[in-house]
Amino acid sequence: MLFKEALSKRIYELCEKHKYSPNKLAELSAIPPSTFRALLANKVENPSAFIIYKVCRTLKMEVKEFYDSDLFDYKKLDD
Numbered sequence: 001m002l003f004k005e006a007l008s009k010r011i012y013e014l015c016e017k018h019k020y021s022p023n024k025l026a027e028l029s030a031i032p033p034s035t036f037r038a039l040l041a042n043k044v045e046n047p048s049a050f051i052i053y054k055v056c057r058t059l060k061m062e063v064k065e066f067y068d069s070d071l072f073d074y075k076k077l078d079d
Helices: 003-018 022-029 033-040 049-059 063-067
Strands: none
């Protein structure tokens, strides 16, 4: 799995956990919907750390908690 795919899957997991639609999370995080849709569609090659920070801030979680997922196990990620 590519890193950008892991990011997308993690965001979908968190949306489900917090009962937000992706559009609602984008709105609450003050991320432009087009940017968020591109991120979730794996069209962003190098997502900004600030976008992840904004998602984490909205969900009241630490950035390290965002990445604390088996999705980001380096043995499972492709370059």
